[in-house]
Amino acid sequence: MKMERLSTDKIRIYLTFEDLNERGIQKEDMWREIPKVRELFNDMMEQAYSELGFEASGPLAVEVITHPAQGMIVIVTKGSLDHEDDFSYSDEEVLYEMEVTMEQSHMVSYTFLDFEHVITVSKLLKQFIPEEKGTLYSYEDQWILQIDSEDLEDDLFHKLIALLSEYGEATSLTQSVLEEYGKTIIAEDAIKVIDSHF
Missing domain, CATH: 3.30.70.1950 (Alpha-Beta Plaits)
Known part of the structure; x- marks a missing residue:
């Protein structure tokens, strides 16, 4: 998993299919709210904080782009969400809400x-x-x-x-x-x- 800061409020994370396989996640799972995907996202946000100082709090827009051979690119943007959340968690320790969009690149x-x-x-x-x-x-x-x-x-x-x-x-x-x-x-x-x- 590699990541880079794009701006104050935006980061890009590169996930290989190997990163997903290690966690028992299929690319189709990224659409669903399941514990493994939540754990992956929490790990990504912890790494983003430790490596880039990117603090995941408040509403987050998450864009997941799948590539046929390379894996996935996850773009996380802090800010207000324009409409109802597609993907949110209610646990007290989670300080963010997510809206996830998926697209596939060929x-x-x-x-x-x-x-x-x-x-x-x-x-x-x-x-x-x-x-x-x-x-x-x-x-x-x-x-x-x-x-x-x-x-x-x-x-x-x-x-x-x-x-x-x-x-x-x-x-x-x-x-x-x-x-x-x-x-x-x-x-x-x-x-x-x-x-x-x-």
């Missing part, structure tokens, strides 16, 4: 330390993934290839993940983070562009 993001690996992966991917796929970013001395997997059938999706995992490492960086803090190298059709130029 973006698969992998980071590569060497551009040669990006070239190799692109040449292998073009054999079975539509060439009109991929965006390439540069971020903190690494290359990040992001591919929308929404229209891929299961077998192609598993091939994609296997191949990307062989040369790179899954990352939880979102498109918005990469666009804001990284540099867009190839905005679209990255697989095709890289294959044709290298």
Whole structure:
């Protein structure tokens, strides 16, 4: 579990599927008010306080974004909730109320330390993934290839993940983070562009 402060009232937490499995939580459980999810959230808030000084009190908006290969991103924002709470606790020791929203991203993001690996992966991917796929970013001395997997059938999706995992490492960086803090190298059709130029 990794976390970072986005502003005074907002933090972002990266949860891998391994983090969830260790606690016996499936991603579908994140929707439900069950003790394991509550315990996970309490642990996240304790860690956020100790690492970032982020104190979870009052109303909290919690946005959970699932990524097919990387895990989940949880964005916690302090402030007033606009409408009825979807998710609240009544225990006296809990000082916050939560409104949870879930969304699923189909973006698969992998980071590569060497551009040669990006070239190799692109040449292998073009054999079975539509060439009109991929965006390439540069971020903190690494290359990040992001591919929308929404229209891929299961077998192609598993091939994609296997191949990307062989040369790179899954990352939880979102498109918005990469666009804001990284540099867009190839905005679209990255697989095709890289294959044709290298």
